[in-house]
Structures are given as C-alpha cells and as structure tokens.
Amino acid sequence: xxxxxxxxxxxxxxxxxxxxxxxxxxxxxxxxxxxxxxxxxxxxxxxxxxxxxxxxxxxxxxxxxxxxxxxxxxxxxxxxxxxxxxxxxxxxxxxxxxxxxxxxxxxxxxxxxxxxxxxxx
Amino acid sequence: xxxxxxxxxxxxxxxxxxxxxxxxxxxxxxxxxxxxxxxxxxxxxxxxxxxxxxxxxxxxxxxxxxxxxxxxxxxxxxxxxxxxxxxxxxxxxxxxxxxxxxxxxxxxxxxxxxxxxxxxxxxxxxxxxxxxxxxxxxxxxxxxxxxxxxxxxxxxxxxxxxxxxxxxxxxxxxxxxxxxxxxxxxxxxxxxxxxxxxxxxxxxxxxxxxxxxxxxxxxxxxxxxxxxxxxxxxxxxxxxxxxxxxxxxxxxxxxxxxxxxxxxxxxxxxxxxxxxxxxxxxxxxxxxxxxxxxxxxxxxxxxxxxxxxxxxxxxxxxxxxxxxxxxxxxxxxxxxxxxxxxxxxxxxxxxxxxxxxxxxxxxxxxxxxxxxxxxxxxxxxxxxxxxxxxxxxxxxxxxxxxxxxxxxxxxxxx
Numbered sequence: 454x455x456x457x458x459x460x461x462x463x464x465x466x467x468x469x470x471x472x473x474x475x476x477x478x479x480x481x482x483x484x485x486x487x488x489x490x491x492x493x494x495x496x497x498x499x500x501x502x503x504x505x506x507x508x509x510x511x512x513x514x515x516x517x518x519x520x521x522x523x524x525x526x527x528x529x530x531x532x533x534x535x536x537x538x539x540x541x542x543x544x545x546x547x548x549x550x551x552x553x554x555x556x557x558x559x560x561x562x563x564x565x566x567x568x569x570x571x572x573x574x
Numbered sequence: 575x576x577x578x579x580x581x582x583x584x585x586x587x588x589x590x591x592x593x594x595x596x597x598x599x600x601x602x603x604x605x606x607x608x609x610x611x612x613x614x615x616x617x618x619x620x621x622x623x624x625x626x627x628x629x630x631x632x633x634x635x636x637x638x639x640x641x642x643x644x645x646x647x648x649x650x651x652x653x654x655x656x657x658x659x660x661x662x663x664x665x666x667x668x669x670x671x672x673x674x675x676x677x678x679x680x681x682x683x684x685x686x687x688x689x690x691x692x693x694x695x696x697x698x699x700x701x702x703x704x705x706x707x708x709x710x711x712x713x714x715x716x717x718x719x720x721x722x723x724x725x726x727x728x729x730x731x732x733x734x735x736x737x738x739x740x741x742x743x744x745x746x747x748x749x750x751x752x753x754x755x756x757x758x759x760x761x762x763x764x765x766x767x768x769x770x771x772x773x774x775x776x777x778x779x780x781x782x783x784x785x786x787x788x789x790x791x792x793x794x795x796x797x798x799x800x801x802x803x804x805x806x807x808x809x810x811x812x813x814x815x816x817x818x819x820x821x822x823x824x825x826x827x828x829x830x831x832x833x834x835x836x837x838x839x840x841x842x843x844x845x846x847x848x849x850x851x852x853x854x855x856x857x858x859x860x861x862x863x864x865x866x867x868x869x870x871x872x873x874x875x876x877x878x879x880x881x882x883x884x885x886x887x888x889x890x891x892x893x894x895x896x897x898x899x900x901x902x903x904x905x906x907x908x909x910x911x912x913x914x915x916x917x918x919x920x921x922x923x924x925x926x927x928x929x930x931x932x933x934x935x936x937x938x939x940x941x942x943x944x945x946x947x948x949x950x951x952x953x954x955x956x957x958x959x960x961x962x963x964x965x966x967x968x969x970x971x972x973x974x975x976x977x978x979x980x981x982x983x984x985x986x987x988x
Contacts, residue, residue, distance in 0.1 A: 484659040485703035487976070488983050495988035506983065512703045522986065527597030529986045562596060564705075 479569050485512035487565065489522065489529075496520075496531050498546040505572045507531070511565035520567040525553070526560045531567070576802075577689045579681040580711040580719040581664060581696060584727070586677035587615035590656045591646050593705045594976050594984045602643040606631055609821040609967040610647055619643075647969040655977040659704055667696055672806045680716060682806050693733040712736070716804045717797035720754040721772075739800030745773035755794050760787065772798065816854070818843035819911025822965040826907045829897065832861060834960040836897060837890045839912040841954055844886040847914060848942060853882035856916035857889060859896050864908045871907075873900040882918055886941070887934035889914075890955055910965075 480486045491505045499520060501507070507522070515521050517536040522529060523543060532543035535552070543553040543561070555561050583589060587605040592598050602619035606612065613620075613629045620643055625634050638645065657676045665671050670682040686692055693710045700708050710733040711723025718736050726734035750772055751761040763786060769775050775783075776798045783791045793803040818839040826832055836859060847854060858876035863869065875896050883889065893912060944952045974982035 482703075484662040488980075490983045490985045491988065492985050493988040507986075511705070512699075524596035527595075527599070529596070529984065531986055531988050564596070 479508055482510060482512055485565075486510045486568075491531065495545060495547040495550065499533065500572075501531065501567075501570050502572060505570050507567050508569040508571070509565040510568050513566040513568070515563055515566050522564040522567060524560075524562045524564050529564070534563075575714070576682050576684040577686050578713055578716050578719040579683070579689075579693060579696070580674075580716070580723040581679050581681065581700075581708050582710075582723055582727075583660065583677040584707045584709055585615055585617055586657075586706070587646075587648065587653055588617045589706045590653050591649070591973055592617075593656070594973070595644075598644055602641055603646070604638065604643050605646045605648055606971065607648060608969070609823065610645075610969070610971065611821060614648065645971050647972040649972050649975060651975045651978045652973065656704060656706060660700055660706060660708075663700055663703055664696070667692075667699075670806055680719065680806055690733060690735050693735070697732045709733070714739075714800050715797040715802050716806075717754050717794055718800065721748070721752070721798075724752060739798065742773045745776060745798070746771050748772040750775045753794060753798070755790065756787075815913055815915035815917060816843045816846050817911060817913045818846075819860075819909060820965070820967055821909045822907065823968040824964045826961075826965050827905065828961075829901050831961040831964055832897060832901065832907060832910060833894050834957050834962065835910045835965040836861075836893045836912060837955050838958045838962075838965075839910060840889045840893055841886055841958060843912055843914050844884055844889060844938075845942065845945075847884040847917075848938060851920045852917045853884050853920060854889075854914035854917055855879045855882035856914070857892060857896075858913045858915070859893055859900075859911065860913075861897070861900060861907055861910045863905050867906055867908075869905055871902055871905045873902070875900050878916075882916070883935065884920070885935040885938055886955060887937070890957070 476483075487509050489507045489509055491501055491507060492503055494503050501520070509522050513519075515534045517534060519534045521532055521534055521543075523532055524530075525543075532545060532553075535542040535544050541555045543555060545552070553559075553561070555563075588603045591603060591605065600619070601617075602623070603617040604613050604620045604625070605615035607614045610631055613625060613627065613631060613634070616625060616627065620638075620641075623637065623641060623643075625637065631638075653676060660677075661671065661673050661679055664679050664681060668681045668683050672680040672682075674680060681696075683689075683692070689712045693712055697708055697710060700706060709723055709726040709731070711719040711721065711726055712733060713719040713722050713736040718739065721740075722734040722736050726732065748771060749761075750756055750764055750769055751758060753772055753775065756764075756775075764770070764775065767778070767782060767786070769778055776795060778795070780792060780795065783795050787794070796803050820835065820839065822835065826835065839859075856876065856878050858874060860872070860874035862872035865872075877892060877896060879892065889912075941953045945954075974984070976982060976984050
C-alpha cells in the first residue's frame with residue numbers, strides 16, 4: 454500500500470476502480486445492438502410501457518420466454534417467445550391478440566432479442 | 575501463406591434503409607444523392623428496370639413512380655454508423671483489417687485451412703447482427719480477391735474462392751475494365767493494343783503494361799497471376815486531396831451567401847484535414863450555375879499558400895479573397911466547392927520565416943473538441959449561418975437517423 458504525507462496508507466487506494474459504465478454493462482455488443490421506442494400498451498403486463506426505450510440485440514438467438522422484436526408481414530411488433538412441444542409461438546401479453554405459431558410459409562422474422570427496457574417513471 | 579478476403583455490402587445504402595423497413599425487403603428501393611440530384615444506390619429490383627447508377631433523378635422520375643420505387647434522400651449518418659458496426663464485427667475475425675471504403679474491407683488471414691468456412695461464418699455473423707447482406711471474395715492476392723468478390727456478386731453467391739490464380743477459361747470472359755484499378759479510360763487505351771479481356775491483360779508483355787500503366791499496372795498484372803504485390807493498406811490509387819462541395823437547395827445570386835457556402839465547404843474539409851493530422855498548401859475553389867441556365871457560368875481559381883495550414887479561419891480568409899476574383903453578378907449559382915491538395919503531415923512542416931502560430935490556429939483543437947464531444951456543430955465560423963436556408967441542401971425524403979439520434983429511434987407500435 455502506498456504511503457501518503459501523513460504516514461498512513463490509504464486502504465481504499467488498492468480498491469480504486471472505474472465507476473459503473475452503463476454502456477459496457479447494458480450493451481456488451483454494440484455492433485449488433487439497436488435502440489427502439491415503444492408506442493402503445495399491449496406489452497404492459499410484461500413491464501413494457503408506451504414511451505419506453507428497448508435495447509435490442511440482433512446477434513442473440515431467441516430462447517424460450519425471451520421478449521423479441523419481430524417483423525410480421527413487414528411490420529415491427531414486440532412478442533414473447535414460447536417454445537413448446539417442438540413448436541415456436543409468438544405470444545402477446547394482451548389477451549386481445551392470439552398467439553402466432555411461426556412456420557416457414559409466413560412472413561415472420563425474428564429481428565432481435567430485447568435485453569433491457571429503459572423506463573422513465 | 576496468407577489469404578485475402580474482400581468483404582463488400584450489397585447495395586449498401588439501400589440495405590441500410592431496409593434494416594428498419596422490413597416491409598421494403600424484395601421491393602424496389604433507390605437512394606438519391608445530396609439535394610436529391612442523382613440515384614446513388616439501387617436495389618436489385620431497380621437495377622432490373624435498367625436504371626443506371628448515377629442517373630439524374632428528374633430524368634427517371636416517371637419510371638420510378640410507375641414502378642412504385644420507394645425513394646430515400648441520403649442518410650449518411652445512418653450509413654456511416656452501420657458501416658462502423660460492420661467494420662467492428664470484421665475486426666473481431668482478424669486484427670488485419672483494411673477499411674477500403676464505407677462498405678468494403680479487406681481481411682488478411684494466414685494459415686487458414688478452410689477459407690470458405692471462414693467466409694461463411696463472417697457472412698452469417700454480419701447478416702444476423704445487422705441484416706446487411708454481403709459478398710465475399712477469397713484469394714491469395716488483393717486484386718484476385720476483388721475479382722472473386724465481383725464473381726460472387728454476379729452469381730448472387732455469398733462468397734467466391736479462387737484457390738489458385740484463375741486460368742484462361744475463366745479470365746478470357748472477364749472484360750479488362752472489371753479489373754481493380756482499370757476503368758473506362760485505361761480500358762480504351764488498352765483496347766488499342768488489342769487487350770480487351772483479363773486473360774489478354776495478364777499474358778501481355780510486361781514492358782508494355784509498365785509503359786502504359788506504370789509500376790501499378792505491373793503489380794496488378796502480377797497479382798492476377800497469384801503473386802502478392804500489394805499488402806494490406808497498399809492500394810493502386812492514393813488520395814490526392816480533400817474535396818468538399820455542395821449543391822445548393824435554392825439558387826444563390828449574392829456574393830455574401832456564396833461566401834457563407836464556401837465557408838461551410840472549408841469547415842467540413844478542414845475538419846477532415848485535422849482529423850488525419852495533415853496540412854494543405856494548395857487550395858482551389860469553384861462556383862457554378864446550372865449548365866442549363868439562361869446565363870451559364872462556371873469558374874474556378876486556386877492559390878498556393880506560403881505556409882501549410884489546416885486552420886479553418888485562415889483558409890476561409892484565403893477562399894474569400896479567391897472568390898472576389900471569380901464572382902460575377904447576375905448569375906444563378908447552384909454549387910460551390912473547395913479542393914485542398916498538396917497534403918502534408920502536420921509534423922514535417924518546413925516553417926517559413928513568416929510562420930506565426932496565430933490565435934485562430936490555436937483555437938482549432940478546442941473547436942474540434944466541442945464539436946466532437948460536447949455538441950455537434952456547437953462551434954463554427956459565424957459566416958456559415960448567413961442565408962443558410964438558401965444554400966443548405968434539401969433532403970425531404972431522408973429516413974430517420976435511427977441509430978444516431980435519440981429522438982429518431984424506430985418506433986414500434988403495439
């Protein structure tokens with residue numbers, strides 16, 4: 454430990470580390486990460502509110518229960534993935550929308566996985 | 575033994591626009607240049623309509639409308655950001671990356687047992703991470719990698735590999751102008767010697783090639799034969815200067831607005847100059863009206879500087895002096911530009927006895943710091959503001975800057 458003028462070493466000196474960098478923590482893969490904004494409340498029950506900002510990583514392979522940004526018939530939407538019995542379904546958190554099964558003959562593309570949601574209370 | 579990979583993005587600007595517009599995949603899309611003047615990017619569907627690269631927009635307006643082509647004004651912030659992401663991904667595959675242009679890069683990797691497998695992973699990673707489709711050329715020299723890339727594109731394949739230098743049966747079908755570094759002008763010259771295809775070029779007498787195209791032509795010839803003459807960062811052409819020019823949104827007639835426009839040109843050019851730590855000691859400017867105008871006028875002039883500089887204020891002063899000698903009254907100007915040449919590195923300056931570190935020169939690093947780190951365009955020569963609405967270019971079809979502006983993120987409606 455280094456000694457200062459008073460003769461007492463600073464015990465905190467060895468523990469000196471940089472502050473928390475949100476960019477590094479929340480966006481570990483910047484080249485495949487994109488930000489998008491939500492308009493509408495269909496995913497309220499998943500904790501995603503209108504006006505929120507989504508951190509979306511395109512490089513991740515969607516796992517069961519992941520929230521994903523999908524392009525259905527050319528339009529962006531947000532769904533939850535459910536793998537069950539060998540089938541992949543896109544669920545909405547809103548009872549109004551029926552689950553969609555992903556099959557080859559549909560125009561459905563999983564654009565990216567939502568890793569974090571930024572909400573301003 | 576090293577392998578070169580030339581990765582280039584397909585219809586790059588169009589592909590960037592499609593990332594955030596999944597509804598436009600497989601639909602005809604084109605991107606227009608500054609001021610929506612020319613077509614600078616076309617999707618495959620638009621290429622199939624026979625619309626050439628660089629075509630003037632107004633000429634093809636009707637055809638574009640008939641075929642419901644979606645048009646965009648250039649969104650350079652978006653394209654630059656997407657490019658940076660792709661180059662970053664490439665650097666994860668190898669430390670030996672040379673960024674050749676906004677959408678092309680060379681990779682050099684040694685002792686690779688399966689170059690095609692490597693290319694497949696690169697292709698897949700870029701597609702998955704960014705949605706941008708790419709073509710990859712693989713060969714033992716840069717020139718051959720460029721050619722292989724061209725083959726991949728033509729055949730709509732993700733990659734193309736020349737394990738050894740291609741022979742006559744391949745090269746005799748390739749026009750000589752398809753070779754990297756050989757354009758139409760040189761192609762015409764070579765035609766006089768009976769060289770029209772790449773095989774003829776490759777097997778031509780080396781002294782003829784050296785005489786006609788210099789040492790670079792010779793290197794290209796050898797590279798086509800599989801002999802490595804170009805390293806990463808060696809290219810057939812070298813940058814000779816920095817050009818900054820803009821077409822105006824509206825016609826400009828007064829000298830004060832022209833001064834503002836030229837000051838804006840200098841502001842941009844000097845930023846690039848300082849970024850690469852160079853100075854210029856030769857500057858030229860031009861102003862012109864539309865060639866179709868009732869009173870067409872186009873003029874340029876130049877000056878050498880006693881002391882090389884990259885100071886925006888100093889150069890604006892020079893440029894305004896130059897303008898006095900070519901400005902003509904009563905003309906509808908549509909474009910201005912500056913060209914900075916005789917570029918020298920900052921360090922090796924022959925200090926003229928007239929050298930003074932002026933106050934303005936000292937200001938430059940601070941201005942750059944503010945503009946880069948604190949507020950974009952926070953600080954600039956005030957004269958640029960004069961009548962800016964007139965000369966600033968129109969871009970009303972530009973898509974949102976999805977990846978660089980907090981307020982312009984893609985909105986998902988649910």
